[in-house]
Amino acid sequence: MPEIGFCNKFMEMSLFKAREIIKKYQGKEGVLITILQEIQDVYGFLPKDTLEIVAQERSIPPATLFGIVTFYSQFKLSPCGEHIIKVCHGTACHVTGAERITEAIVGMLNIKEGETTSDSKFTLEKVACLGCCSLAPCIMIDDKVYGKLTADKAKRVIKRIAHDAEKG
């Protein structure tokens, strides 16, 4: 059976969850970013339909909302892979070889920065700094940080995650 991608999962959930999140914050100020973050947590990205509901319910012109969404690097308008690999490109990681970690992953997964593998398993991202500078160079996969990497170690970590995912 083919893998169920994020788009299909999203269709299943429809827009119910998004409406629920918006309702939770009804009447409150200073929560727009939080609402968008929660929606992205559920769907993995910000589907166009959910943004339309946010614009309507929060009385924000759609163009303004689009401006806000695209301003912040956290928000994504297209689906991501199951695991997000964030390669830290902070100062400490830069001087200890972050570029080579990226190169190794690019070579291994055959995708460029910002792209997702064809099997929707991994998305590769470049981030400014993970704040784990004493472990440089480091990467974050989902919410876990892997530090003191070499090109080889980074590849091993990813291989293990791919392997675990297949098994489990």
Added chain:
Amino acid sequence: MSKIEEIRVGLNSCGIAAGGNEVYNALKEETKKRKLSIRLKSVGCIGMCYSEPLVDVIQDGKAVTYGMVKPKLVADIIEAHLGKREKKETVEKFIVKGDDIRTKEDSFFDKQVKIVLRNCGIIDPDDIDEYISRDGYKAIEKVIGELTQEKVIEMIQESGLRGRGGAGFPTGIKWDLARASKDGKKFIVCNGDEGDPGAFMDRSTLEGDPHSVIEGMLIGAFAIGACEGYIYVRAEYPLAVKRLRNAIKKSKKYGFLGKNILGTKFSFDINIIEGAGAFVCGEETALMASIEGKRGMPRTRPPYPAVSGLWGYPTNINNVETWANIPFIILHGPSSFNQYGKDRSKGTKVFSLAGKIVRGGLVEVPMGITLREVIFDVGGGILGDKKFKAAQLGGPSGGCIPESLIDTPVDYESITKTGAIMGSGGMVVMDEETCMVDVARFFLSFTQDESCGKCTFCRVGSKRMLEILTRITEGKGKEGDIETLEKLSQEIKSGSLCGLGQTAPNPVLTTIRYFRDEYEEHIKNKKCPAHKCRSLITYSIDSDKCTGCGRCKIVCPVGAVTGEPKKMHTIDSEKCSRCGFCRDACNFDAIKVE
């Protein structure tokens, strides 16, 4: 044999990444198996990130700290403390610190003074009772019970505390402005949007001692008359957010937050906002726009936030480290704080030491100490016997301080004189293998990417500067490039509205100032003295050293290495992508870079 009272495992992000959770679980198993009633607790960062995972064993009121602990070692540590002599010998070499033992790591702590980090690595950040047992929430009790708004502000002014976020504005004066604003509604904001690459002080403080920040905000709220507060934390710090949420919940339960605090009329509540990844939101007006749910773009000041901040109400913003200092100053008096430091820079400063340094970690030193002391005494010097080249302070807004100025004292004015800034505390150490032109290009690509686009000079000027720098690192530099960079830098500085633009050229200006010859070498001779810029270097194999083992051939991603087994290999310069994987893989130091 006396009983082991407590075992602590450092479980900040860095400890967890180094395998702290596995060690914690092994300890849990082991104590359960042996039916030992030992208090096992997770604590924040003690600062020695370089030897994570760390385990403290407390016996007879004395602590022994073990570094680089693997789960396998856990049973040995416990047995050693239970009296098994042969195990003592096994675990001895892992001891990095002890109340009764001198180790070679002691120099890491000797020059440090812990005020902000007073509880980090000692208390369980998720346990409010532990914070209270170390005089936590006593300062707010003192404030509410004995002091007036004016008196609190006077104490902060007298302490000489200046904003630790980078700009160094006197905190007491800022508070007084907000207090004087006549408005029914006021806000307190904690800026935890630690976006500087190379900085992790705020993450460590929030993860290790969230209550100290909450208590500081409470005191600030009392002093200016605010009833609501926001903590703006980067979304990249999930653990800090989790621990903060828990801390807020607990302090509400204990009556320190919420309505009628400690039975008085004073009410204050805190909300957490997770930043969505925009460096410019570290600027106070941009941060407030972001909380309001807008694009995080800075606006002109005045009006300052103290007059018109969040939703137009008077607002006082300080960063995490500033807030964490407050309870200490109130409780122990201004003189306990300003006994450290010199001239107009009082107290301590937290730095995150990283880069090519032996002891990378979190340190808190008294102001006035020299950079040499921080890097060589506390930080243990440069990794791998390489030569020190520069220390980068203040992230993308700061600059590189060269070896000739390494005796500069750490205080706001002296650091500014070098062309760098104190900044929030990121200190990245660079050795002779770091190319300064590449470093300047790196920071500029960051600020160019993060520029919000409002001011033309910042938006377009940084892009043009980046193009020039990229060209230089690619060996296409032209005569006059340095002068153009200097001219553009001055224009961006004077033509930008906010701190991001005004300081963005600093890394370029300081590297030109101190490493001009390196720029000229790139431009005129098309050489990178540090062998870093790929277009300017070639890889080759030393025929005397090559054994023909073939490791380089295996790791080369582009198939540039050729050679028969046990015969000398060669690198095809045309195909070579200069990634350096072969150099890492070679066991015989046979790969040359020129």
